[in-house]
Amino acid sequence: MGKIQLTKVRKSFGEVDVIPGIDLTIEDGEFVVFVGPSGCGKSTLLRLIAGLEDTTSGVIDIDGKDATNLPPAKRGLAMVFQSYALYPHMTVRKNIQFPLKMAGMDPAEQTRRVEKAASVLNLTNYLDRRPGQLSGGQRQRVAIGRAIVREPAAFLFDEPLSNLDAALRVGMRQEISELHQTLKTTMVYVTHDQVEAMTMADKIVVLNAGRIEQVGSPLTLYHEPRNKFVAGFIGSPRMNFIDGAEAAKHNAHTIGIRPEHITVGDGPWEGVVGLSEHLGSDSFIKVDVPGLGTLNVRGPGELGVHHGDRVKLAPAGKIHRFDAEGLAL
Amino acid sequence: MARAQSPRRILITTIAAWTVALIIFFPVLWMILTSFKTEASAVASPPELLGASWTFENYVEVWARSDYPRFFWNSVVIAVGSTLLGLAIAIPSAWAMAFVPGKRTKDLLMWMLSTKMMPAVAVMVPIYLLFLQLGLLDTRIGLVLVLMLMNLPIIIWMLYTYFKEIPGEILEAARMDGASLWNEIVYVLTPMAIPGIASTMLLNIILAWNEAFWTIVLTTTKAAPLSAFIASFSAPQGLFYAKLSAASAMAILPILILGWFSQKQLVRGLTFGAVK
Numbered sequence: 001m002g003k004i005q006l007t008k009v010r011k012s013f014g015e016v017d018v019i020p021g022i023d024l025t026i027e028d029g030e031f032v033v034f035v036g037p038s039g040c041g042k043s044t045l046l047r048l049i050a051g052l053e054d055t056t057s058g059v060i061d062i063d064g065k066d067a068t069n070l071p072p073a074k075r076g077l078a079m080v081f082q083s084y085a086l087y088p089h090m091t092v093r094k095n096i097q098f099p100l101k102m103a104g105m106d107p108a109e110q111t112r113r114v115e116k117a118a119s120v121l122n123l124t125n126y127l128d129r130r131p132g133q134l135s136g137g138q139r140q141r142v143a144i145g146r147a148i149v150r151e152p153a154a155f156l157f158d159e160p161l162s163n164l165d166a167a168l169r170v171g172m173r174q175e176i177s178e179l180h181q182t183l184k185t186t187m188v189y190v191t192h193d194q195v196e197a198m199t200m201a202d203k204i205v206v207l208n209a210g211r212i213e214q215v216g217s218p219l220t221l222y223h224e225p226r227n228k229f230v231a232g233f234i235g236s237p238r239m240n241f242i243d244g245a246e247a248a249k250h251n252a253h254t255i256g257i258r259p260e261h262i263t264v265g266d267g268p269w270e271g272v273v274g275l276s277e278h279l280g281s282d283s284f285i286k287v288d289v290p291g292l293g294t295l296n297v298r299g300p301g302e303l304g305v306h307h308g309d310r311v312k313l314a315p316a317g318k319i320h321r322f323d324a325e326g327l328a329l
Numbered sequence: 330m331a332r333a334q335s336p337r338r339i340l341i342t343t344i345a346a347w348t349v350a351l352i353i354f355f356p357v358l359w360m361i362l363t364s365f366k367t368e369a370s371a372v373a374s375p376p377e378l379l380g381a382s383w384t385f386e387n388y389v390e391v392w393a394r395s396d397y398p399r400f401f402w403n404s405v406v407i408a409v410g411s412t413l414l415g416l417a418i419a420i421p422s423a424w425a426m427a428f429v430p431g432k433r434t435k436d437l438l439m440w441m442l443s444t445k446m447m448p449a450v451a452v453m454v455p456i457y458l459l460f461l462q463l464g465l466l467d468t469r470i471g472l473v474l475v476l477m478l479m480n481l482p483i484i485i486w487m488l489y490t491y492f493k494e495i496p497g498e499i500l501e502a503a504r505m506d507g508a509s510l511w512n513e514i515v516y517v518l519t520p521m522a523i524p525g526i527a528s529t530m531l532l533n534i535i536l537a538w539n540e541a542f543w544t545i546v547l548t549t550t551k552a553a554p555l556s557a558f559i560a561s562f563s564a565p566q567g568l569f570y571a572k573l574s575a576a577s578a579m580a581i582l583p584i585l586i587l588g589w590f591s592q593k594q595l596v597r598g599l600t601f602g603a604v605k
Binding site: 050052071072073077078079081082083085086087088089098099102103146150 | 496498499501502503504505506507508509512516517520521523
């Protein structure tokens, strides 16, 4: 069981309110991703759940029990850190075994669990090496191994992939998702990368300045963002925002159109192509449209448009409408 | 960044380095040379670099006239004892200051260091009286205590610097893994800080071994270490330079050997944190 419930959780460092008050429920077995720009309080929130930071006020329940004042070890959670945080003086075996040793588990059972975790994570051949002799991906797997042997109520991941190179990151992302499918344990994952959030999460929590902007499934956030912040944060390239007369036509203060919801060819808007990027599968172009500003457009790979071309654009999909406060209409 | 080194530059720096090294080492060299001279040639004027005839007489006589093993054993007990006791106190203190600093931690560190700026003689009388009343005069435990207290600021400062180099996330990982504070210090922090702890230990053994002020003031015979042993050779009968030199050489030899074998560790420890 790994249900985590936060009630009016607040955290301030001195005068600064990093988290002014959050209510959130993470269901048992869910893969929840905290996403937001740097400094939005997502890591702090994770550390509050872990017990590595004390709450200023509010209640954290884990499995229905008040864990607000429990030390990290007593919460039954395991954490994977951005820097891996492996013990450099211990072998891989000792690293993975450490939490079991701390729990005073029977040595035979310790060995059995370490070997099982190592085989799940393809680390069997590296058990007698030290972290210094491993690659980044292998180190990350050891950190995950150290987390899974304890069979925790929930896993906490603090930007675990940001030290890996792009190719490895995709691989590890899939491995973590597969691990979640196998273990069916609650996972709370912090990232600033919205692609990671979209691909891995059952539920995304978008944070901004210590506040929850929206909670929902990846597609809910994509299709029905509650405000301009979420609309702009989820989706790549970023959603286009248009104010003024064009927005007034739709009875809104601002309208938002995703780059993939604009077609190139014929249409009411005309402009000059600034930057054009051709990825083969997709083309990303930036078009300067007088009166509307620069629009991001995502087109098919064979879109034969280049820098300096004049093009006509048309909205072809959902137009998101926002009021003056940035809330969705 | 690699810099091109011209042969002339190498020659000049080599000569400069050797000159400085010889100036620093000269008193020790002179002492060793004198210890092999006769008393007459030791006080000859003008001084003789090498005596007319070499002799082991001084060493034989110093050994015969005094109980060297006892002084040696006292030195070992006092130097090692005060260092180990100091480490036992300093490791938790440095842990607290490095990982859970308070508002006044920096001030506390500075204050501790400032006690080192006080001349020892300023507290000589109170400490002597205290030792007298507590019956600690001329006891090894008394010297262990006073030398530990003297060097404690240095031990804490050195360990604090090493501990600051250890990433906090590793200790947090240990906490998540269920380690108690004690386990965190024993299984994670201490093994990771071993190079730092080892060099702190070596430096403090050397400092304690060479300490002369308190050992001479607070001991007479029973607990007197080698530094007091040297002093006992500047006797009222007059100065016997050759014997005094022989006694000094015998007193510094053990620590010189220790220093020689551990110089790599010492240098690494002292520059720890400077280069990453």
